[in-house]
Amino acid sequence: MQLDNLNREHMCSGHVGCPGCGAALAMRFLLKALGNKTIMIIPACCWSIIAGPYPQSTLKIPVLHSAFETGGAVASGVRAAHDIKGDTETTVVTWAGDGGTFDIGFQALSGAVERNENFIYVCYDNEAYMNTGVQRSSSTPYGAWTTTTPGQHWKRLRKKNIVEALVAHRIPYAATASIAFPEDLMRKAKKAKDMAGSRFIHIFSSCPTGWGMPSEMSVKIARMAVQTTIFPLYEVEDGLRYTINYTPKGYLVNEYFRLQGRFKHLTEEDLESIQEMVDEDWNLLLRKAGVALETS
Amino acid sequence: MRHVLEGSHAVSEAVRLARAQVISAYPITPQTHIVEQLSEYCANGTLNARFLRVESEHSALAALIGAASSGVRTFTATSSQGLALMHELLHWASGARLPIVMAQVNRAMAPGWNIWADQTDSLAQRDTGWVQFYCENGQEVLDTTIQAFRLAEWVNLPVMVNLDAFFLSHTYEPVDVPDQKSVDSFLPPYKPRFQLDLANPCAFNQLAPPNIYMEMRHNIQMAMDEAFTFFEQMEEEFGTILGRRHGAVEAIRCDDAEVILITSGTVTSTSRQVVAKLREKGEKVGLLKIKLFRPFPLNLLRELTKPASKIAVIDRNFSFGASGIFAQEVKAALCNFPGHPPVYGYVAGLGGRDITTEVIEDIYWLTKNSTAPENESSWVGLREVDHAVGQS
Amino acid sequence: MAAQQxxxxxxxxxxPCSYLxxxxNKTGSWRFLRPRYEEKTSPCSAACPAGEDIGRVEMLTAQGSFKEAWETVMMENPFPGVCGRVCYHPCEQQCNRKEFDEPVAIHSLERFLADTASRYELQLSLQKLESKKQKIAIVGSGPSGLAAGYFLTLLGYQADIFEALPEPGGVLRWGIPLYRLPLSILNREIAQIRELGVQIHCGKSISQEFWRGGKSEYDAIFLGCGHSRSVPLKISGEDLAGVKDGLQFLADIRRGEVSALDGTAAVIGGGNTAVDTARSAARFGAKVILIYRRRRQDMPAFAEEVEMALEEGVELWELQTPVNIAAQDGDFVVTLQHMHVIGKDGQRKARVKPDSNKKKKIRVQHLFKAVGTEASETWYEPPKKTRGMLRLSNCVLLHKSREPTLVYGGDLVADIKSVAHAVASGKQAAIALDILFHEGLDAVRPRLQSCLVAEGPSISWETYIGGPRSLRNQRVVRYSDLNTDYFQFAPMMIQPRLLPEERFQSFAEINLKIGASLAIREAERCFNCGLCxxxxxxxxxxxxxxxxxxxxPRGRHIxxxxxxxxxxxxxxxxxxxxILEEELLCDTS
Incomplete structure (x- = not known):
């Protein structure tokens, strides 16, 4: 891969992420690609803690911690201020969790991208409110246990398709990425950095603590999510041109679910219906990619 | 130069003269004229600023938090529900020590929907760490808004300039609009004490554990104390350059007053007339206008009310289960002050109801003729309500 | 204007702003498991009788470091050119890649390295250890004797090889047909051994008197004389004039004493000698029938060789055993008894017995016997059980106080008679003698244990001399231990060969050379199991x-x-x- 800064680190050791934290890896990869001419806005999320308490910061770039639902708006302000000061070079990035993106921050995000604010919004998705102790979010997948979808009341609703919601805003760039595919992730970050307008990157970031799995499985499980098409890797330009970046070899969802405590209650029938949903979503994506090919 | 301006445009002119760099707002009646004018200025190049047309008041303030953290001069305007929506970020702005200036048009809180004057919206935000001003007229609005930037940037606290809905926001008055040079001299470009800076990367607003949070809060209070003293010095300077002073409080004929009326906002202007009329009749009445609500001018108030035997506070606002909010503040200011006069609280003009000269005169006589305050507050001008109406 | 006051x-x-x-935060204090770099053993190297460090060899090959790769082979086996051609490559059977798609073509790559070394005349830069006073005589210059000489010399000993025949090489020279092993390859690898300092004395047979009664100047004698006498069929007519011995036939070919063979030739046997005989006879023009008493899958010959024999037109008659040979007008009439399978003998072979009286006769012009070989002298075999005797996996050590230590090696003691096993035998003998000389007989077994490649029996020279390989865990990496997500499917390279019709025109080598790019691509397929x-x-x-x-040296640290x-x-x-290990709570390091 042609990335000059691949060897540079813009993050320090000694952060307080859980062992095997996918979000820590996601940040590390992203910053390698973006470099240090980056200002980062971090609304409330695991990273509010991971970054370290006063007077520490684990990131070697300017960081603005902000209120939970303000990722899109604070970045708009930072961008506007830099523009008016004549600095149009600095990359402004919002780094939010799934709660801050799919749920409480969705309005500000939608507003910012509708205005096509010139910034990158990165959602690192660990599929629940992990920082507060694993409560369900609209990113929590069908079938998952959380502390607010306990026992037999596991979540029986689908995960919100956030990328498609962003694509509907017809923003210049929306992409998914995974900690298990660092080269793809860094390529997308670099690509986003070199574009203008609102750019959205959705990073699948496994959470050993919240998902009930051993820390060493963090990357493996993220890879399986891609391999099973539960979390396909793709990018969409201008809300129209779909590119699927990884064509899976047809792994079944079964093993992915079996490796995680949050799904251990699921029966064979449940898994079959989940497989159907996953296949349906994947076929839908394929159709979109196909349609885009025909019209382009 | 004197112009005939509505209160809203007095704000707009002040923001133009202050050379705000990032403005972010969401429309709400009766704030709209302020931002429409600024939008126009940004569009036609009169003002070199970025105007963010955000999707909510919450985002309006959030965007300014981002902008102010980047070291630029920022402004927003809102009212009532919009301010309430901003509540969380009001705390954030002060906690992050950002010199954001906001024009806040005092409007009643719903329900039922009511777009008219009422101060409960901003007074409900008194504990958010913002400096709060309540303006009486268009000139004061313009001057105070310019001063607000200077003050905010010195003490690193956000400042809210309040003006009554319609009575002030939509009322045209002659206003002296100073020239840019004078304002520039009073208000030089913003020199932030901290900002997001690639050359000096650090993280702002991160986790503050119990071992330091309290000191940080105390630091805000130190800034509030400093705001009071700085305000006085700043007004001195402003007076030197622009020839006007408004004061944190203004005392009218209080020296020998037996009854002092305490007001804020536009009701002060009406009260001036009443006081003049009663004085003609030989009544020993004074008027104390409170402009600076946060930090609350405790010592000034204690000093200026000393001669009086009774104090009547007129509140166009109310704290349910307690009393009018200014009345509370005045009582709290005086209670540790031996031999202070009794404080009579009156609630009037909520939701835009007129506080006429008659109402104010009634308040004076009620106070004068009473031996002691009977209630925490008396609601003035309440009408008979037919409770049968609208019931099934 | 008034100045700012x-x-x-x-x-x-x-x-709330950071400045640190x-x-x-030394977050290492959270740790209760500790990751550590620890290289392990690849299954191919564990399966290699010679204990070659295959995973590392392929890594170096993939990097284009051909000399280093070749020397890494040479550290365990002085015959990459030979083994790259004639080894039955059990390594590939155990290759983890087999479970992913297809095994790595280790055999072809080994040959490629040797060919590359030969082409560029690469010089071996292995260092000999300091000279020792002991001298060792080696009887027989087959692969085990040559390997023993090679490793003993590397260890600093003087090794003298005595060969009865006029040229060295044993079975490699006389028994393996040229289409499998060209002479130039063998000569080069023997020359390398000579250059290292091994003395080879040809045309010198050794009698038992050589060491009897302490007359010897040698401290030890390695017996690697192999099996050169054919096992008899024990049927009537086998001694008729013209009935030939397969091994003898192959040697005659090498001496240039065979001319055209007309008519039909029958070869009796199912081992490699039988197949080599059959394929060689075919090359001299005979129509060849290979007669074997069990089935094809039971044949001890390497399957690949059998397959090529059939491609070359050799007919295989399974479940037939000769019971009588008669001469008739210069031809031979062989009576064959049909056999049938009655069960299994051990793991692989079928147990057979005659199928009543089903018999048939076959008339042939040439008849070759190749049913097995044995030692030509009884004293080549180790005695039953004596004091001072140590039976090791690939050799037998007989330590006597007044006489030189005897080591029986190579085919004399091997269960599987292959070149790789012969190399293993020579290597084990050399190391065992070194241990014996330094630490005594009792130390031999435990010290050998410590240089096993895996659980055994292959041993590593590099491990013995304390090279980097000695730091490796002997645990064999299994397919499930790998993270195969990082590997892409890629088919095994196809070894280029002469076409079957081209093959029996001559004794030209069948397997053709491969180029560096193909070799690198194939080596890149290697998982390098257990290696960084x-x-x-x-x-x-x-x-x-x-x-x-x-x-x-690892390039990184934790x-x-x-x-x-x-x-x-x-x-x-x-x-x-x-590996990830439990953190030692009291660890103060």
Whole structure:
């Protein structure tokens, strides 16, 4: 891969992420690609803690911690201020969790991208409110246990398709990425950095603590999510041109679910219906990619 | 130069003269004229600023938090529900020590929907760490808004300039609009004490554990104390350059007053007339206008009310289960002050109801003729309500 | 305008703002599991009788470091050119890649390295250890004797090889047809052994008197004389004039004493000698029938060789055993008894017995016997059980106080008679003698144990002399230990060969040379099981940025100040070159 800064680190050791934290890896990869001419806005999320308490910061770039639902708006302000000061070079990035993106921050995000604010919004998705102790979010997948979808009341609703919601805003760039595919992730970050307008990157970031799995499985499980098409890797330009970046070899969802405590209650029938949903979503994506090919 | 301006445009002119760099707002009646004018200025190049047309008041303030953290001069305007929506970020702005200036048009809180004057919206935000001003007229609005930037940037606290809905926001008055040079001299470009800076990367607003949070809060209070003293010095300077002073409080004929009326906002202007009329009749009445609500001018108030035997506070606002909010503040200011006069609280003009000269005169006589305050507050001008109406 | 009258005693700000990094947090204290770099053993190298470090050889090959790769082979086996051609490559059977798609073509790559070394006349830079006073005589210059000489010389001993025939090489020279092993290859590898300092005395037979009664100047004698006498069929007519011995026939060919063979030739037997005989006879024009008493799958000959024989037109008659040979007008009439399978004999072979009276006769012009070989002298065989005798996996040691120590090696003691086993035997004998001379008989077994490649029986020279390989865990990496997500499907290379119709025109080598790019591509398929190839995944996937590149031989180290022991590096290591262990709570290091 042609990335000059691949060897540079813009993050320090000694952060307080859980062992095997996918979000820590996601940040590390992203910053390698973006470099240090980056200002980062971090609304409330695991990273509010991971970054370290006063007077520490684990990131070697300017960081603005902000209120939970303000990722899109604070970045708009930072961008506007830099523009008016004549600095149009600095990359402004919002780094939010799934709660801050799919749920409480969705309005500000939608507003910012509708205005096509010139910034990158990165959602690192660990599929629940992990920082507060694993409560369900609209990113929590069908079938998952959380502390607010306990026992037999596991979540029986689908995960919100956030990328498609962003694509509907017809923003210049929306992409998914995974900690298990660092080269793809860094390529997308670099690509986003070199574009203008609102750019959205959705990073699948496994959470050993919240998902009930051993820390060493963090990357493996993220890879399986891609391999099973539960979390396909793709990018969409201008809300129209779909590119699927990884064509899976047809792994079944079964093993992915079996490796995680949050799904251990699921029966064979449940898994079959989940497989159907996953296949349906994947076929839908394929159709979109196909349609885009025909019209382009 | 004197112009005939509505209160809203007095704000707009002040923001133009202050050379705000990032403005972010969401429309709400009766704030709209302020931002429409600024939008126009940004569009036609009169003002070199970025105007963010955000999707909510919450985002309006959030965007300014981002902008102010980047070291630029920022402004927003809102009212009532919009301010309430901003509540969380009001705390954030002060906690992050950002010199954001906001024009806040005092409007009643719903329900039922009511777009008219009422101060409960901003007074409900008194504990958010913002400096709060309540303006009486268009000139004061313009001057105070310019001063607000200077003050905010010195003490690193956000400042809210309040003006009554319609009575002030939509009322045209002659206003002296100073020239840019004078304002520039009073208000030089913003020199932030901290900002997001690639050359000096650090993280702002991160986790503050119990071992330091309290000191940080105390630091805000130190800034509030400093705001009071700085305000006085700043007004001195402003007076030197622009020839006007408004004061944190203004005392009218209080020296020998037996009854002092305490007001804020536009009701002060009406009260001036009443006081003049009663004085003609030989009544020993004074008027104390409170402009600076946060930090609350405790010592000034204690000093200026000393001669009086009774104090009547007129509140166009109310704290349910307690009393009018200014009345509370005045009582709290005086209670540790031996031999202070009794404080009579009156609630009037909520939701835009007129506080006429008659109402104010009634308040004076009620106070004068009473031996002691009977209630925490008396609601003035309440009408008979037919409770049968609208019931099934 | 009036000057700014700004007060100077501004209240200092106390804001939530960082001025330190998090590096003060030694998050390593959270750790209860500790990752560590630990190379393990690849199954191919465990399966290699000669204990070659195949995983590393392929890594070096993939990097284009052909000389290093070749020397890595040479450290365990002086015959890569030979073995790259004639070895039955059990390594490929155990290749983990087999479970992914197809095994790595280790055999072809070994040959490629030897050919490359030959083409560029690469010189071996292995260092001999300091000279020792002991001298060792080696009887027989077959692969085991040559290997013993090679390793003894590397260990600093003087080794003299005595060969009865006029040229060295034993079975490699006289028994393996040229289409499998060209002479030039053998000559080069023997020359290398000579250059190292091994003395080979040809045309010198050794009698038992050589060491009897302490007359010998040698401290030890390695007997590697092999099996050169055919086992008799024990049927009537087998001694008729013209009935030939397969091994003898192959040697005659090498001496140029065979001319055209007309008519039909029958070869009796199912081993490699039988197949070599059959294929050679075919090359002299005979129509060849290979007669074997069991089935094709039971044949001890290498399956690939059988397959090629059939491609070349050799007919295989299974479940037939000769019971009588008669001469008739210069031809032979062989009576064959039909056999049938009655069960299994051990793991592989079928047990057969005659199928009543089903018999048939076959008339042939040439008849070759190749049903097995044995030692030509009884004293070549180790005695039953005596004091001072140590039976090792690939040789037998007989230590006597007044006489030189005897080591029986090669085919004399081998269960599987292959070149790789012969090399293993010579290597084991050399190391065993070194241990014996330095530490005595009792130390031999435990010290050998410590240089096993895996659980055995292959042993590693490099491990014995304390090279980097000695740091490796002997645990064999299994397919399930790998993270195969990092590997792409790629079919095994196809070894280019002469077409069957081209083959029996001559004794030209059947397997053709492969080029460097094909070799590199094939070597890249290797998983390098258990070995670090510097892929850097451990560094890349560390959420703590606790893996740092540096100048140590491994190229990186783990900073335990920050490593939380999540184990990601271990799981994301594609090759299982790391392990995760329980943290020792009282560890003060």
């Amino acid at each position: 700004t007060p100077t005693n501004r209240t200092p700000l106390l804001i 990094t998090t590096e003060g 190839n510097q892929c850097d995944n451990c560094q890349l996937f560390c959420p703590e940025i606790a893996v740092t590149r540096d100048n140590n 900073n335990y100040d920050y490593c939380k022991g999540c184990g990601l590096c271990v799981v994301e290591c594609p090759r299982n070159a790391m």
